[in-house]
Amino acid sequence: MAGNSPAATGGLGKGADGSTSVTSASRARWWWQGAATSATEISHVLPCSAGDISQSPETWPAAAYLRWTLMGDYLKVTSWIWSFPILASGDMKMFLLAGLAAYCVCVAVATGLAPVVTAAPGAAMGFVAMYATHLGLCVIYLWRRLRFVPT
Numbered sequence: 001m002a003g004n005s006p007a008a009t010g011g012l013g014k015g016a017d018g019s020t021s022v023t024s025a026s027r028a029r030w031w032w033q034g035a036a037t038s039a040t041e042i043s044h045v046l047p048c049s050a051g052d053i054s055q056s057p058e059t060w061p062a063a064a065y066l067r068w069t070l071m072g073d074y075l076k077v078t079s080w081i082w083s084f085p086i087l088a089s090g091d092m093k094m095f096l097l098a099g100l101a102a103y104c105v106c107v108a109v110a111t112g113l114a115p116v117v118t119a120a121p122g123a124a125m126g127f128v129a130m131y132a133t134h135l136g137l138c139v140i141y142l143w144r145r146l147r148f149v150p151t
Contacts, residue, residue: 068124075131082138085148094145098137106130 079102086095110119110126117125142148 065120065124068121068128072124072127072131075128075135079131079135079138082135082142085142085146086138089146091145094141098134098141101137102130102134105133 083095083098086098106126106129108126109129110122113122113125116122
């Protein structure tokens with residue numbers, strides 16, 4: 001029956017018992033309509049378009065922070081993946097020490113770079129150093145202590 005199709009009922013389908021259910025297609029359509037409405041509402045509030053923001057000379061220095069942040073995020077996700085075997089082995093002491101050492105490195109690098117660079121680039125560089133340290137400690141621990149070798 002064409003009248004019971006999800007397209008005809010706005011995403012609602014009739015079950016075998018005659019009840020109405022929401023299909024995944026209707027959920028996706030509802031979500032996209034909400035996202036489009038939100039984007040339209042936000043664009044009316046902003047004084048310029050997204051293209052103007054990304055091409056504006058005032059925002060070019062943000063690219064340097066974005067590069068450091070993206071590199072730090074990559075190291076963060078990688079170090080988290082390498083820390084899961086430490087958690088699985090039950091060595092909470094090493095897990096805690098790796099995290100504390102990483103935070104200490106972040107503070108030390110950001111503080112050490114304070115006379116050379118401004119606060120934002122120093123913090124971004126500290127973020128990269130933090131997760132590089134965390135990743136290094138996790139890999140060294142797994143290789144030496146647990147003889148873990150990725151395949």
